Amino acid sequence: MLQFKRKRLLLASAGCVALMLLITPTHGDSDSEQRSYKMARPLELTPKLSLQLKLHAILLWSSVAFLMPVGVLLIRVSANVKSASTVRLLFYCHVASQVVAVVLATAGAVLSISNFENAFDNTHQRVGLALYAFIWLQPLVGFLRPDRGARARGAWYLAHWLLGVGVCVVGVANVYVGLHTYQERTGRSARPWTLLLTVEVAALAFVYLVQDRWSYVLRQREEAAAAAALGDGRSQGSTMYPANDHKEVVVVP
Template identity: 75%
Template sequence: MLMFTKGLFPVFACCVMLLLLTPTPGDSSSSDDSEQSLKIAQPLELTPKLSLQLKLHAFLLWCSVGFLIPIGVLLIRVTHTVKSAKSIKVLFYCHVASQIVAVVLATAGAVLSIRNFENAFNNTHQRIGVALYGFIWLQPVIGFLRPDRGVKTRSVWYLIHWLLGLAICVVGIANVYIGLHTYQERTGRSARLWTLLLTVEVAAMAFVYLFQDRWSYVVRQEEAALGDEQSEGLSIMYPANDHKEVVVMP
């Protein structure tokens, strides 16, 4: 029963995301009107308080889905190439800690948005944000329900946890980009510098993510080469005994 409930979590989350992102037929005209009104509206007038709240919201979500969650993915991938049990345990707890902090920061950003911003959910950034919050809160629940090693459902759990983590990273980073674009569009202030910094960070993390597998391959090749050299050295030190036996006739 527990595993059946765990299997329903991702399905339910996907259904919620589709419902949030898909506009209803009755709201098509109102959404079109709202989009047109946004296009012709004057830039949002920023008060010092609102400006601080927007920057704090962006900072919290950037740290959460734009940094800590990808860092957690990289940490858990490092454990695949580490042989020391102690190092694996340390990396695992760092992974858990980074994800817990990421959930706390994302929750703070959500509360800040709900309390202080206009949330009509008539634009892409807000709709993706709501679905993303649901996935972010769902992921640690799946993580804490991890089956023990050797259980048949462990592979299914790992696949769901891995795919959901990657989806949160990709969708979260994409929504940060969308948020920066929305901020620039609504306020008339340039967000080019922050977009450039985010791009540099994402490129660096993607490079590390892709390089991890290649580095483990290089290490295996070096170990194989050392093994071949050692075997060749042993064959030189201890040559085969291929001399002919001399038979003494009586």
């Protein structure tokens, strides 16, 4: 089990490194991207365009920066639950949250493709295009889940987990990039929204880390309660007599 966890951690680290290498532009690309940002004209926000931008941000934020991480948390929590009915409920909530997230992301993609400039000359658009593909790939991988005990179950679980966590991490990062791009192109401050996103991400990360150790905390409580009950049983089983400090007086006739 420990060896499997080490392999999973190693593969996750390798996947993150590969993803960063794919996303991080080269020196020439960064120079051209900076020139394109400088040459890009500021957006003239009409009421219609402003509404479309806000709707696009809400759809993608709700999808990749909230519902998908919540789905990951739900399935992680189910691993520490003993009740079969609760596990089934958490699984269905996980599936429902991911389906809604895919629908919202698809709506955001349709909105951006049909109404915005799609030159794909900046990081936000390029990462977003790749993200849409992986968002649709993830539910397909989920529906192809092998049965428990099958030989391919471990490989499927690792791929499904890496893809889900990767989509969440890259999606949140792209929301940050989108807010920064909005501020640059429109001249309007996105600082309150960036702060709100940071608070949300910190809360989700805290819950993710705590629930991973919550089973250990519960097990320690159960062991402490069992030890206390055992100690009470031993104390009740043995007869305790109060100390008698009075000396007996023997009357001799």
